[in-house]
Amino acid sequence: xxxxxxxxxxxxxxxxxxxxxxxxxxxxxxxxxxxxxxxxxxxxxxxxxxxxxxxxxxxxxxxxxxxxxxxxxxxxxxxxxxxxxxxxxxxxxxxxxxxxxxxxxxxxxxxxxxxxxxxxxxxxxxxxxxxxxxxxxxxxxxxxxxxxxxxxxxxxxx
Amino acid sequence: xxxxxxxxxxxxxxxxxxxxxxxxxxxxxxxxxxxxxxxxxxxxxxxxxxxxxxxxxxxxxxxxxxxxxxxxxxxxxxxxxxxxxxxxxxxxxxxxxxxxxxxxxxxxxxxxxxxxxxxxxxxxxxxxxxxxxxxxxxxxxxxxxxxxxxxxxxxxxx
Numbered sequence: 448x449x450x451x452x453x454x455x456x457x458x459x460x461x462x463x464x465x466x467x468x469x470x471x472x473x474x475x476x477x478x479x480x481x482x483x484x485x486x487x488x489x490x491x492x493x494x495x496x497x498x499x500x501x502x503x504x505x506x507x508x509x510x511x512x513x514x515x516x517x518x519x520x521x522x523x524x525x526x527x528x529x530x531x532x533x534x535x536x537x538x539x540x541x542x543x544x545x546x547x548x549x550x551x552x553x554x555x556x557x558x559x560x561x562x563x564x565x566x567x568x569x570x571x572x573x574x575x576x577x578x579x580x581x582x583x584x585x586x587x588x589x590x591x592x593x594x595x596x597x598x599x600x601x602x603x604x605x
Numbered sequence: 606x607x608x609x610x611x612x613x614x615x616x617x618x619x620x621x622x623x624x625x626x627x628x629x630x631x632x633x634x635x636x637x638x639x640x641x642x643x644x645x646x647x648x649x650x651x652x653x654x655x656x657x658x659x660x661x662x663x664x665x666x667x668x669x670x671x672x673x674x675x676x677x678x679x680x681x682x683x684x685x686x687x688x689x690x691x692x693x694x695x696x697x698x699x700x701x702x703x704x705x706x707x708x709x710x711x712x713x714x715x716x717x718x719x720x721x722x723x724x725x726x727x728x729x730x731x732x733x734x735x736x737x738x739x740x741x742x743x744x745x746x747x748x749x750x751x752x753x754x755x756x757x758x759x760x761x762x763x
Contacts, residue, residue, distance in 0.1 A: 450608070450680075451611075452651075452652055452655055452656075452680065453609075453612045453648070453652060453680060453681045454611045454612045454615060456647075456648040456651045456652055457612060457615055457616065457619070457644075457648055458615065459651075460644045460647055460648055461615070461619055461622075461644075463647075464619075464640070464644060468626070482622070486615075486618045486619075486622060489614075489618055489621075490611070490614040490615055490618055493610075493614045493617075494610055494611060494614055497610055498610075522608075522610065522611060523611045
């Protein structure tokens with residue numbers, strides 16, 4: 448019961464803290480998002496290191512993505528990604544039909560504008576995990592109907 | 606495996622973030638500790654609310670403390686408090702012989718000075734949980750040999 452609750456509550460507090468401690472204003476929003484994304488990046492790096500310490504080497508990029516969708520997602524969100532799609536040219540879309548960090552928000556349309564700050568940390572989380580597995584990427588998120596959520600990963604060829 | 610890891614890593618990042626974003630200087634340390642304590646307080650409030658939503662009413666103060674040592678601690682740290690003592694006059698000492706948020710720190714004496722910032726959040730966590738159960742308290746922590754740790758709770762009679 449409530450296994451992921453400490454993480455969820457702490458995550459919410461971090462968002463509140465960062466938004467409250469910053470000056471108000473339009474330009475600040477971008478900076479706050481970046482701060483959350485960076486925090487997620489470092490958490491993702493640490494987590495993936497711990498999760499893969501006894502794993503065999505991954506076969507390819509798709510193999511890595513499957514690990515992120517399954518083991519990594521379960522570790523953080525206590526469920527797997529519901530759907531993974533790819534165009535086989537470096538774009539992956541991970542769909543979570545009940546994303547935990549959004550599930551405490553009301554689904555009303557008027558709250559949709561608040562979604563980005565609840566997604567920034569997780570975008571960073573994925574980017575950090577991939578980065579430590581040698582995959583450079585850009586990760587964005589979009590919500591159409593809460594709490595469903597899509598993360599798009601664009602691989603940056605090196 | 607690594608069930609509490611997301612929480613641990615996020616907790617570490619929050620400490621880093623708060624210490625990095627503050628100005629350096631002796632006086633700032635107290636403020637950072639207070640920020641972490643406050644964050645813990647609110648997380649504790651939220652968590653205890655969720656954990657006790659189907660519980661029967663607690664018999665007395667000791668009953669509340671036992672719940673904190675067992676259910677609450679297990680929810681956050683995946684283990685119970687190892688020892689609970691009280692003087693039956695409003696002071697409780699909770700001992701955790703392997704406190705998770707310290708277990709990633711080296712046990713060397715030179716790191717002992719860093720312990721307070723790893724304990725502040727949890728002091729707030731306990732204070733917040735008790736507060737929502739109607740018990741006003743002051744919570745402090747001390748470490749003698751890492752990662753063992755004692756939390757002292759002084760009940761404030763109202």
